[in-house]
Structure formats: structure tokens, C-alpha cells
Amino acid sequence: MRKKLLTIGGVLLCCIVFFGALYALSRLVAPKYREALIEGHLTGEYYDEETDHDVLFVGDCEVFEHFSPVVLYNEYGITSFIRGGAQQLVWHSYYMLLDALETETPKVVVFNVLALKYGAPQSEAYNRLNLDGMRWGGAKIGAIRASMTDGEDFLSYVFPLLRYHDRFDKLTAEDWRYWFSDGEPVSFKGYIMHTGVKPATKTPTPPALSDPRLPETSMAWLEKLAALCEEHGITLVLIKSPSIEPYWYPEWDAEIASFAKSRGLRYYNMMDGSETGVDLSTDTYDQGQHLNVIGAEKLTRWFGGILKEEFGLRDHRGEAAYDADYAALSVRYEAEKQRLSEGME
């Protein structure tokens, strides 16, 4: 009997050590997204939020590099968070919102329509950037199922070691430093700051469209997104953030405008700089694809005015919890702006 108990105990101990080691190794080899590909850290940062938000932005790089929640609060008292990610496709955005609805119900959801050009999963790498940081639940499961490309398997999302085991020989100091700690956020409520200036000098020459319509799949997801917002009493706002590439075709624009009209939604095409004040000869860090902090702040100021006037969002300034939160964030925001402006970017 004693021998049997010892054996069971020994086996249990082996298993505990084994699974403990696997967990530790899994954390070690998983990308940390702290110094390179920091967009991968965005999804997880949402869960550190202690206050709720009136506005949630969902979409791709044209939201997380084009809107500054700090400016939105400091100038209009609007609380917001950007649940955006690199090449975040429309179904990613749908599930990001579904996930957020578990804990809060924003008044307005702003969706950038550029991602609608993709009707099918594009790349495993972008799936990982967007989904790895999501907390487990129905939304994450749905997002994974909707996003997997050929060769991907669900199990590797559950056990990241199965995906990242081949990184054991590519580990960097970052992996060891953030092995068991997440460290400071890389964003400012989902906004990633860039301060460089690289003007847009060329006029895009887009290839002719073989089909002028946006993919049916992505439009179906947009329908679902609209229905989800409607179901929760949220106002969905569609936007097209300013950029010259990827090219946004007039045919697509007309289709979105028509969709918005048919669903009673507001659609703002912000490509015209004379309205927003964004000047792509100074306000972009990569020749017109994304905005730098000057452009993002201009765009946020303009859009904040619309949010305030058109959707009657409350000014939360003066409310202790928000003030404290945004004051601390503003300090970090300004420090980062200073650091980057000093040429450290």
C-alpha cells in the first residue's frame, strides 16, 4: 500500500513538474510584442483598463495610429479605447466588440471600413498579433474559428507552445525580461504613437478593380457588427480614416455610403484634409499610409467635435476616477511624445 502511494505521489509530482515546466516554457517562447511588432500587445492592454468607455474604436492600423484617446478626453471629456490591431479584419473587430461587451457597453462604436476590402483570412501572423492577447471566452473561440488560415490549428491557440516552440533559438532579451511580467503598456488606451515625418510625395495609381463591390463575406460581417450594436443599443459609426495607401476606391466608398444610408448609420470619409485639417505632407510618418502624432491629434480633435455634437456624448472631465486615470496617462503620453521627438524613434 505504501509503495503504491509512493508511486502515485511520484507520478503526480512528475506531472506537476512537467506541466509547470511546459507552462514556463510556453510563456518564454511566446512573442512578447514589447520592442518589436508592438501592435501584438494592443489586444491584451484592453483588459488592464479600470474605467469604462463611451467610445470604442475598432479596426486596423487606421484607428490605432490615427486617434488619440488622450486628446479626446483632454479636449472633450470623451472616454474611449481603441480595440484595433494590425490588419484587424472585420470579423476580428466584430469579436473584439463582442468580447468588450462582456464587461462594458459603450455608447458609440467607431469602425474603420478599410478592412472590408479583405473577404478572407489573410495571414497567420496577423491573426496571432490580434488574437493571442484576447482573453478566453466565446468571443475568442469565435474569432479564432473565423480567422484561421490553411495549416493553422485551434489547439495551438490554446497551447501557444505548440505554435511558438520553434522560437527557442530566436529568444531575445525581451523574452527573458517579460517572461513572467507584462510590464508597462505600449499604447495609450490602444493608440500607438509615432512622431516621425515622411511626407506623402506620390499620387497612388491603383489598379483597376475586377469587381467594384466589396467582398460579400466582409459585408456580411459588417451586417453582423451593425446588428450587434443595434442589439445592445450602441450607435455604430463608420469611418474611413485618411491615408493614400491602401487605396480606397470611390466604388467602395459609394457602397459603404449606401450601406450606411440603408441602415441609418453615419459614415464619415475623412480623406479630405480640408475638413479634418490633416495634411499628408507633414502629418504622416510613412508617406501617407499612417498618421504621426500631429496628424492623429488633428484628426482626433476634428472627430471629437463630431462625437460631441452629433452623438451628445457626456463630458467626463471633473469625475475623479476618469481624471486620475487620464492625468496619469497624459503624463506618460507627453513624456513619450518628448522622447520620440528627441529622435529616439
Added chain:
Amino acid sequence: MHFASWAFLLFLAVLVPVYYLVPKRIQWIVLLLANAVFVGFAGWLGAVFMTVTITTVYAASRGIDALILRQRKTLAAMKATHTKEERKKTRLRFEKRRRAVLIACLVVNFGILFVLKYGAMIGKLSAELFHTREFGADLALTMGISYYTFSSVGYLVDVNREELFAEKNPCKLALFISFFPLLVQGPITRFETVGKALLSPHVFDGRRFLSAALRIAWGFWKKLIVADRLLVAVLALCGAPGTYRGGFVLVEMLLYAACLYADFTGGIDIAIGVGELLGVTVEENFRRPYFSKSISEYWRRWHITLGEWFKRYVYYPLSVSKPMRALSKSTRRIGAGVSRRVPVYLSTILVWALTGAWHGSNLTFLIWGLLNGLVILASEELKPVYARFHARFPRLTASAFYRGLAVIRTVLLLSSLRILDCYSTVGEAFSAFGSLFTTWNWGQVAAGIPSLGLAASDYAIALMGVLLMFAVSMAQRKGAIRERIQRRGTVASVCVLLLLIGTILLFGRYGFGFDASKFVYSRF
């Protein structure tokens, strides 16, 4: 469903408990259903071919069995009333009819195999020769067909030889033919052993379960850590025969030897381990082959079941067949030695030609088979020379050094022959091998190895893997290693198992971006 897939592990995780929980009398039915699921996953065409094999082999074996029974009854009845000559005539008549049934069944089954293996090649050749439209380009071997066809044919021949009674229940025969662990790359089994073990009831045994799990884990370890890693470099080397010459060819030969060993023995370990999980003992296919001191010894230790099959069903019957005996007799006047050698030589050459052909339709395989046969026959002829050498230097030839040299010589020789497996044409293979002696480029080799698609860490891991495989083989000389681990207790076994699993999870080449689905021998 491939061995190296989560689906397969899930399949086993469901099957094993169900198999041991159901009443023992229906265990074989559970297994049959599992086989059907496994075959079904591989595609409907494979299922159709397998059904044809099961149906024809069942019908033929039952037909032959009935003929044997009638033959016995008839001969018994004739014993008192007929002469010996008349009884012999009757026996021969029955045997002729049995042979006709046997041959008809062999034609169907080998016919399917032939069409699938050679259809594309014949189509291409005919298009080139007769300028017709190419046909059969999409013909491909379905899962396990080379293996189950051989096992089924072996069973049928055994029935005809009256070594076995034909199985009366077609489902039980189907269970033997379609036993799923053996469908990926064998081994080729016999109904006498595996077929009967499949039908016996099995009780769960924790010790056996752990032993089987160890073997499966070791198989995956070899496949995912060593074989799939080295395969990247091997494919790079084989893929550019014009670039990689001279020293690169030697590197390729050695890497391929290690890769093929890890891949094939790994797959067989998984197959045998899965059989063991289900309480079924499957024939061993390897006995530390790279420790062989001659090519003929190597072939007794590598892919044993294929060698045994050819020996049992081709070599022996052929070497004692009527035409062969007649040929031997007719050469007697040239000399007793020649007469004695003719059946052996011809049978050996034929068996090796067939072995080569079994591996594939490419001419390289046929040449590879024939060269193996020639080397074996040459070794036989040189035996007296070796004997004289051994007698002259008894201390040297008994030394570990000499034995080691013999082992290295054998590995180099078989690796040289295997070069034919790496290239698409015989010319490319011979040219590459020839460059070993004409191109002295070791500087380039040292500089070129890092550009073969593997990082330094990959080479380090592969080297550690090869050393571990070598150490395990050395340890196996003193007895089964799993038994020795298990003698140290359950905790020790679990530790080894978890260590194997852990290292596979960390260092294995699997998951997104890797293709671990194929075993080299699954294409044969």
C-alpha cells in the same frame, strides 16, 4: 489522418478507453470500426481499393479452403479404390484449380497495385513513344496499399499452402487487412500472428500501456526531432544535383542515412506501439540495422518484414520451382558450382528487382534493387577470401576495431546505394556519386552547410538526436531498453515518457509552417 496529427492522437484517446471498456467479445468489432474511420479519413478511393482486396482475398481464400476440403475428402474416398497414380492425378487437378483461384486473386490485387504504382509512368512513356495523350498522371498510391496488399497475399498463399484455415468471417479478415496502425508504412504482417492477436480478447494492462506509450513517444521523437529536421537539408541537397557535388554528396549520403532511419523506425515504433496499446503484438521491422557488418546482414535487420515476405513468398518458391530446377539441371554439365548457383543467383536477382520495383516506378529504384542483389551475391562469392583473411589474422578480425570498420564500411556502402533514392534519374545519381571522387570541395562544403535550410541550432539538435539514437541502439544490445526502464519502476518510466514528450513539444518540427504529415516509406 496522419500519425503526426492531433486528429490521430484524439482518435487514439477515444479508441483506447472504448476498446477496453466494451465487452471483450466485441473488442474486435470496435477495432474494425476504428479501422473504417481511419481508412475513411484517407479518402473514398483508398476505401474502395481496400474493399476490393478484402472481398477478393476473402472469396479466394474461402474458395481455396473449400477446394482443399473437397480434395481431402475425394482423396480419402479414393484411397481404397484408386491407384496411387490416379490419386496423384486428382490431387494435381485440385491443386491446379486452387492455383487458378490464387492467381486470379493475385492478378486483381497486384494489378491494382501495379496500375497505381506504374500507371503514371506508363502513361508518360506511352505519350512519349507513341505521341498519344498522356494518361494516368493523377494516379497515386492510396494509403497503405503496398503493405496491406502484401499482407493479404501472404495470407492467401498460406491458406493455399494449407498452413492456415481461411477465416470464415469476412469482417474478421477485414480487421486483419485494414488494421490501421499498419497502414501508414507497415510492417507487413502475417495472419498467423497479428490476425489472430487482433481477434483475441484483451485486458487493460497498465504496465503494457506505459511501455506502448514509451515506444510511441520515442517514435515521434525520432520522426519530429531528427527525421523532419534532417529532411530539410537532404531535400536541399537532392534538389540541386548540379550545385551540390563532391563533398556535399557524402554529407547528403550520411544525412539521408540518419534521416531515413529516424523516419522509418520512428513510424514503425508508432505503429508497433499503437498495436501494443491495443494488446496486439506486431512483428518487429528492425534490429539495429546500422550495426550490421555486411549488406546481407543489414537486409536481415532492416525492413525485416518485407525481406521475410520476399523470402517466403518469392525467393524460396522460385528457387525450388520446376523451371529453376530444370535450368539448374541443364547447367550441370558446365560445372556443379554453376548448377548450384543458377537458382540462387536468378532468384536473388529477381527478388531484388522486385524489391526495387516495390519501392517505386522510377528506374532508380530498379537499379538500386539490382545493385543490392549484386553486392550480396558478390559478398557470397568473396566469402572464401574473407575466410582466408580471418584465418590469417584471427586477432585482428576478432577485435572491436575491425568490427567497427566493418560496420562503417556497410553503412557507407548502403548509403552509396541509397543515393539512387535521392535523385530523379539514374544519370544524376551516378554523376553525383562519381563527383565524390572527382570534386574536392571541402572548403565549399564547410561554407555551404549553413545554407541548406537549417540553422546551427537545428544541426546541434539533430546531432544530439543521432547520438541519442546511437546510444539507445547500443543499450539495446544488452536487452530491451523499455523493459530496463520499467524495471526501475513506474515513476522512472513516467519521467522518461514526460521527458520525451516535453522535448518533442519544444524541439519537434510540427505545427504551423512545418509538414510532419508524411513518412518517407508511406510513399512506397
